[in-house]
Amino acid sequence: NPVTREQRDEAIAHFKYEGTLVKDCPYGSGHINDTFLLIFEIAEMGRIKVILQRMNSAAFPKPVEVMENITGVTSFLKKKIIENGGDPERETLNVIPAVDGKPYYIDSTGDYWRSYKFITDASTYDLVEKPEQFYESAVAFGNFQSLLSDYPAETLHETIEKFHDTRNRFALFKKAVEEDVMGRAASVEKEIRFVLEREEIANCFAEMLDRHELPLRVTHNDTKLNNVMLDDKTGKGICVIDLDTVMPGLAMNDFGDSIRFGASTALEDETDLTKVSCSMELFELYTKGFLKGCDGKLTSKEIELMPMGAKTMTFECGMRFLTDYLQGDKYFRIHREGHNLDRCRTQFKLVEDMEQKWYTMNEIVKKYSNN
Ligand code: ATP
Ligand code: MG
Ligand code: MG
Incomplete structure (x- = not known):
């Protein structure tokens, strides 16, 4: 209304x-x-x-x-x-x-x-016009982590419950497959198999959290370019805005979600999957900016897990699109038949691409991890 x-x-x-x-x-x-x-x-x-x-x-x-x-x-x-x-x-x-x-x-x-x-003399941009802007947004979100590294994250409300609890999302996915309320499961057998074969991605961070191996951080959870104000004169990212989804979470997930949509070479609903890949140039640019912004505040384990954050967020997102497709498109608004399935396929294509580029992604993170 x-x-x-x-x-x-x-x-x-x-x-x-x-x-x-x-x-x-x-x-x-x-x-x-x-x-x-x-x-x-x-x-x-x-x-x-x-x-x-x-x-x-x-x-x-x-x-x-x-x-x-x-x-x-x-x-x-x-x-x-x-x-x-x-x-x-x-x-x-x-x-x-x-x-x-x-x-x-x-x-x-x-x-x-x-x-x-x-916030005066600064602007937001809906689309990346030049790579420097993507880099500056990375610095800004990294700086957000750095400034809030000693904030008691556990005192924040979990305003969207289990938002990036990928293990829970996997369980919900399996339930949606079993219930198959729309009778669509048989037609997406390949995509379902893709998810089931990768359960370990869904469990990875949850198990590490169970073992208290990862610090709870203040996460932003909507780390797109137009949620950073860039200074009109210098082009530098001066302020992270749109704090509605600030919650306790994992630093790698904020990083990972930015890579999922920011380093992809195609739109989220591209139907020509040959156009969809994870750009290593953009991955490197964002990694460099994010780690610079974090200014040494992440643990070495968190840094090492940054590629895993990218893969986890992309896998989770694809799984959510597929879950919604199976449940009759109740959550994500669709603009055409099979829209959520198209979206799911781009995400899984990205996951596969990251699996192939895994060595490179880890080498890039290593390259910037000491400064
Ligand atoms: P989204 O679709 O990203 O969730 P939203 O509806 O939650 O957006 P905001 O991102 O909070 O809305 O604000 C919308 C736009 O308004 C921003 O992209 C920015 O351009 C502008 N804006 C918001 N807060 C400020 C501010 N404090 N100073 C200047 N501009 C602002
Ligand atoms: Mg916004
Ligand atoms: Mg918002």
Whole structure:
């Protein structure tokens, strides 16, 4: 349901803003929340921009927990950035509280709203225009890991339960095959076999977590290019935004998901699989940037497992597409018949490609692991 004028006015009236509102319009190209840009005119100070968002209640059924995670992480980041002599207004999101002091406002229809200071002189990009941008996003997400390496990740809410519990996703997949509610299993025998033959990918990180071999980290979980603000002058990644999916997780999974979509040579739903591969040039670029950003804060085990993170995230994603196909396309929106199956096939093609390039991927990680 679209945001109404009355709803927006009600929300605007309930945040701690100064000055006179002179502009108010939809903003950006986000797909999850409804984002607005507001401009206030303040006497003798000039114009101040802010971001106002209606949170997506379908995607995030626990908005209070989401906002607790965001305020926890951003106030921690702010302190760190000040300590490091950075600019806390530009290098992290800053939550503008509601009039009652809460980090959100619940309007009379029950929708949740939140507001952020606008990050000035920086932009987001929906598509990679040049490889440097992909590199800069890697540095920014690595830096996010570095700044939050001493944050108590276990205190964050798991706002999407078992989000990257790949072992659990494997179990759900097997159940979907057994139930076969759409009668589609027989037609995708090959893809099902692909998953079943690779159960060890699904178990790898879970078993290491069981053995307490991996540190729990603050993960972003939506590490795409347009969730990083790049400075307009220098092109550097200055701030990671869109913190809705911040949760306790594994550093390799944030890295891995970026590789899954960022280093692929084709779209996620490409039907010509000969076009689909994992580019080693892009893998190297992202690895270099991410490790630079991490600044020595990852353990050697985490670094060593970065290729595994890429393979795991790609395998998990393909398995989820296949699960959804078997269950009648209930989760991922489809735009054509068999869309989820096409998506599943690109992911499995990428997994196969990574299996073939495994030695190279590990050599690349080694090359950048000491600096
Ligand atoms: P997604 O589809 O990536 O999940 P979303 O709907 O969750 O997006 P955001 O990524 O939070 O929305 O915001 C949408 C866009 O608004 C961003 O890509 C960015 O261009 C802009 N934006 C968000 N927050 C700020 C900010 N604090 N300062 C400047 N621009 C911002
Ligand atoms: Mg976004
Ligand atoms: Mg988002």
